[in-house]
Amino acid sequence: MPHKPFDSRHLLAKIRPLFFMPYFISRFISRFISRFISAIISTIYSKPRKIFLFDMRAVPWIVLVIATSSAALLAAEQDWSGVQIAWVDDPRAPSDVPGGIEQQPSRGLTRRAQRRSASRRRNSREESERLEEPTGTISTRKLSPTFTRKTIVDTAGPSSLVHRNISYIDNGDSRQRFDLYLPSGCEAPAPLVIWFHSGTWRSGDKSDCPIRWLAEDGFAVASVGYRLSDTAVFPAQLDDCRAALAYLSKNADLWGIDPNRICVAGSSAGGHLAALLGVLGGSDDLAVVTSQDAEFKSSHISGVCMVSAPSALTQLGPKHDVATSSASLLVGGPLLEFREAAQRASPVTHVSSDDPPFLIVHATNDPIMPVDQSRRMDAALKASGVESTLIVLDGSGHDKVLLDNPTIRRSVLNFFNRNLLSRVSTANP
DSSP states (O other), rough: OOOOOOOHHHHHHHHHHHHHHHHHHHHHHHHHHEEEEEHHHHHHHHHOOOGGGOOOGGGGHHHHHHHHHHHHHHHSSSSOTTTOOTTTTTTTGGGGGGGTTOOOOOOOHHHHHHHHHHHHHHHHHHHHHHHHHOEEEEEEEEOOTTTOOSSSSSOOOEEEEEEEOOOOTTOTTSSSEEEEEEEEEEOOOOOEEEOOOOOOTTOOOOOTTTGGGGGGGOOOEEEOOOOOOOTTTTTHHHHHHHHHHHHHHHHHHHEEEEEEEEEEETTHHHHHHHHHHHTTTOOOOOOOOGGGOOOOOOOEEEEEESSSSSOOOGGOHHHHHHHTTTHHHHHHTTTTHHHHHHTTTOOGGGGTTTOEEEEEEEEOOOSSSHHHHHHHHHHHHHHTOOOOEEEESSSOOOOGGGGGGGHHHHHHHHHHHHIISOOOOOOOO
């Protein structure tokens, strides 16, 4: 006899009535009880039966609500202070699990969950290693170039004081603020390093400051925010940097810093602004400064450190000449059409013999900013008789990744020591 293939429709046709049986049973019972009660009441009081017809299907729900409310009230009155609880995947050691409770084995994780768990453990271990490094030393652990940290851990350490969200312009923009990291236990005025964050002039934040560790070496570090190019085009960003420098110089006694020992630094877009600040000084070649207090002398800047930063906007290359590039958006239009504005925003254009010393860091295969930008800046400075140190690292890397390199950190620390700590403070104690 041939085998008859299985047809799920026959099975569904047979079991479908089972799904509706509770509904029909409850409806039958409710109608029966309703009619029974109505018949009794109408017999006693001789009133029409239709008045007392009601649907008993709501009775189970009413009973369920009453039972749930009663259970909640009983649970609220229960004293749970002496109850010990254990749960699945209890992180406590087996000896710490409450007595009489068996620790349940954890359920098997999917491969995706296992990868996430391993990634969290690895990141936690790296953060622990970073925080446990000795105070005042340079880390020898090199981060992977592909590892990006969304949340920056405050590595200033216990030997520093942090002041956040200080406005350097009265009634200014929310980005016109800075964070200040001060070394604790410093009796004399501390030298200051001002950091300008990266982000293609359109993103980034002052909280992203990879040189906070300098506070452990006796430096005050100010991480400055500035207006972005989607809010105001150049030279608004430079005006903000000038205003921040002027505020810090004017209120040096308040914060315990030396106004005559100040260096500026930054990476990528922030390095570009730091370089402009160093080569322009108090020049009015670009525009009127936003704040009148932003009048300062170039001699106040003792050194400039720029990492992966552009120096000649007109020589960035074809992909940066388009109207949608970050450099074009900075000056207000395509670099080829706004060539004069691009030249005014180029640090290499303003190099002169009275500029402070420079430390320039770049990678040979920088995926965003060509290394030729740093070489042009170094050549222009040396041609003008300005002290310039160019460090070119083999390989790829951009922005803050280079500052994780132990060699670069040591070079940065030596540069600031040479131009700040070696100078005698002239500030009033």
